[in-house]
Amino acid sequence: MGALVAELVAVSGPSQGKRYPIGDECVLGRSFNSDVYIGDLNVSRRHARILIDQQKHVIEDLGSGNGTFVNDQQVTRCALASRDVIRIGGSSFRYEDESEEARWAPEVQTIIGQLMKPTGAGFPAITLPPSDDPKRATTPLIEEVTDEVPAATAERALTMLEAIYGVTDAIAAELDLESLLEKILDHLFQVFPQAERGFILLVNEATGQLVPQAVKQRGSHRGGLAFSQTMVDQLMAGGSGVIRGQTVPPPSTRPARTADLSRQRTQPSENVPKIGVPLTLRGASLGTLHLEGRAKAQPFSPDDLALLSAIARQAALAIENARTGQQVMAQQRLQADLELARKIQRSFLPHQLPDVPGVNFFTHYLPALHVGGDFFDIIQLADQRIGVLIGDISGKGVSAALLMAKVSTDLRLFSRQVTSPAEILTHANRTLMEANQDAMFATALYLMIDLKARTFAVANAGHQPPMVCSTRFEGISELDVASSVALGVVPDTVYPQETYELVPGDVIVLYTDGINEAMNRKGQEYGMRRLRSVLVTGPVAPQAVAERIIADIRRFVGNTPQSDDQTIVAFGLSAAF
Amino acid sequence: MTAAVQFSTTISDDVAIAMIGGRLDANNAQGVREKLAELADQAQSVVVDLSSLEWIDSSGVGALVSLYKRVLTAGGKVNVACLNGQPKEIFRLLRLDAALRAFPSVDEAVAHLRADS
Numbered sequence: 001m002g003a004l005v006a007e008l009v010a011v012s013g014p015s016q017g018k019r020y021p022i023g024d025e026c027v028l029g030r031s032f033n034s035d036v037y038i039g040d041l042n043v044s045r046r047h048a049r050i051l052i053d054q055q056k057h058v059i060e061d062l063g064s065g066n067g068t069f070v071n072d073q074q075v076t077r078c079a080l081a082s083r084d085v086i087r088i089g090g091s092s093f094r095y096e097d098e099s100e101e102a103r104w105a106p107e108v109q110t111i112i113g114q115l116m117k118p119t120g121a122g123f124p125a126i127t128l129p130p131s132d133d134p135k136r137a138t139t140p141l142i143e144e145v146t147d148e149v150p151a152a153t154a155e156r157a158l159t160m161l162e163a164i165y166g167v168t169d170a171i172a173a174e175l176d177l178e179s180l181l182e183k184i185l186d187h188l189f190q191v192f193p194q195a196e197r198g199f200i201l202l203v204n205e206a207t208g209q210l211v212p213q214a215v216k217q218r219g220s221h222r223g224g225l226a227f228s229q230t231m232v233d234q235l236m237a238g239g240s241g242v243i244r245g246q247t248v249p250p251p252s253t254r255p256a257r258t259a260d261l262s263r264q265r266t267q268p269s270e271n272v273p274k275i276g277v278p279l280t281l282r283g284a285s286l287g288t289l290h291l292e293g294r295a296k297a298q299p300f301s302p303d304d305l306a307l308l309s310a311i312a313r314q315a316a317l318a319i320e321n322a323r324t325g326q327q328v329m330a331q332q333r334l335q336a337d338l339e340l341a342r343k344i345q346r347s348f349l350p351h352q353l354p355d356v357p358g359v360n361f362f363t364h365y366l367p368a369l370h371v372g373g374d375f376f377d378i379i380q381l382a383d384q385r386i387g388v389l390i391g392d393i394s395g396k397g398v399s400a401a402l403l404m405a406k407v408s409t410d411l412r413l414f415s416r417q418v419t420s421p422a423e424i425l426t427h428a429n430r431t432l433m434e435a436n437q438d439a440m441f442a443t444a445l446y447l448m449i450d451l452k453a454r455t456f457a458v459a460n461a462g463h464q465p466p467m468v469c470s471t472r473f474e475g476i477s478e479l480d481v482a483s484s485v486a487l488g489v490v491p492d493t494v495y496p497q498e499t500y501e502l503v504p505g506d507v508i509v510l511y512t513d514g515i516n517e518a519m520n521r522k523g524q525e526y527g528m529r530r531l532r533s534v535l536v537t538g539p540v541a542p543q544a545v546a547e548r549i550i551a552d553i554r555r556f557v558g559n560t561p562q563s564d565d566q567t568i569v570a571f572g573l574s575a576a577f
Numbered sequence: 578m579t580a581a582v583q584f585s586t587t588i589s590d591d592v593a594i595a596m597i598g599g600r601l602d603a604n605n606a607q608g609v610r611e612k613l614a615e616l617a618d619q620a621q622s623v624v625v626d627l628s629s630l631e632w633i634d635s636s637g638v639g640a641l642v643s644l645y646k647r648v649l650t651a652g653g654k655v656n657v658a659c660l661n662g663q664p665k666e667i668f669r670l671l672r673l674d675a676a677l678r679a680f681p682s683v684d685e686a687v688a689h690l691r692a693d694s
Binding site for chain 2: 023079159206207373392394395438439440441461462463464484485486488489493
């Protein structure tokens, strides 16, 4: 028989979580030079001692005021067996004889308990597969609470309840998910003194992937932050709690404790005791919660699993609350974001149309509630030229609004420097490419009216081609402008440009896809066919044409909320010109 | 209206194939964009199979544009296969063929990527 290797583990009281190696003799008491110091006024200065008698540890009461208890029996002298619980004042210690632990710890032990359902009394119940090990089988489990509760079970249940309430109390009001997860792990480390590392993985709501959200490890010890994927998979697949045991070498070959620590990193994961439970709420899986102990330490018990399951239920609820709370906050931030986007956008759209002799303009801009990216401008230039711009930036919110502001400012600037719409779009494309927002692009159509020549030149970057309503022909025609790729997609794109005659009486209609894609309650699109047919007949003046479109769309969509901006820019030569 | 987006990927040698089906819109474009970015990091070139894509909006196009820019920066290419219906119209309107060349089948799209490289 090898030397007696044993420890006391403080399971409750002021030193909870601490481990005390027991040598040949150790004194427990309130005196500062005690081997096991207990800072509790109910404890005598020299309260009890543990010594070796016939190769066994024995505890002796040293005439204490409040007595020494082993497994809730008051003792004056008592031989200790592994897992005995010593209670002194308000502190409890578990006695762990490692040689004895090793003898009955099976090679690799897996205990899978069913996820607990609360019983009537609110105590967690656990069911376990039958065990062949006689000692394991006699381990008291909290199955149900009857009127006659054995004292040991009652105390254990009370400890568990206290732990559950403690955690619940601490986490219930925490709405910040990150601090919440941290608090949950902090409390679990208090409740499970043998836990060395703790992990919470949550299912990402957007991607469905299981992502590590919080990791904690005790002390300064570095075991790496890798966790057992097998454990996590098992928890996600089984929906029930899992305990994994250990392999302990025979006591004679046991390395010294210091060597133990240095070797820890290379220990196969089977040597690390683990306990874990899935985090579920109303049948939905939120993720997993698991703890790992020191390599070769004593495995977690079924009671531990019951307790962890109960805490996990509270934790799942708190996580859900925090997420909902964060969603509400995110919603509020989004609202503020949209409000800002709307302001930016409005400030960059023309407030007043230029009064150009000879040309009638009419513009209609109806932004959607969620802020689309439509933009338009009418720019009066030298030599009786007028630039007309319409476009639509992909994406929504502040980033889209800022980009739209930048693009429309640049376009206005370029309009004064170069006269060709194609070149202006080339510049705008460069601006957007440089903005380096990879998922953002813009459609744009630039039309330059030359009143002297009575022509207009057009270049198109992936935008809807303009329509022409005319008294010269039956129906309407679509300007078949050669187009190139939308702005911000391909660097150094060259845009084709074409020039058309501007005929008095014709109305040119530029519009964004919010017009032809306007949707009704049934999810049907307004569509190009309706748009063409509404343009066929009726008065031919820019304002009248635009108002016919607006009225027809309004009839089509009814009171269905508008999902995208709607913009129309219509113009024609005035009759007097 | 509420049909979700479907997304799956396969990688064969140097070409990754992403299948996007259903509706690709503002509700899911961000997620798809992230998955495409992961894919772009794993292969030189990408073929996007759009045979079961029913509807795409500008955010959805943004996800594909983002993939294109990412792959282009790394010196690769993106081809699309089996465009039809509304997505085909949007591609035509935006002239996206300048960036994403379209082929009638995944095999042809892959073959052209290999021939070009």
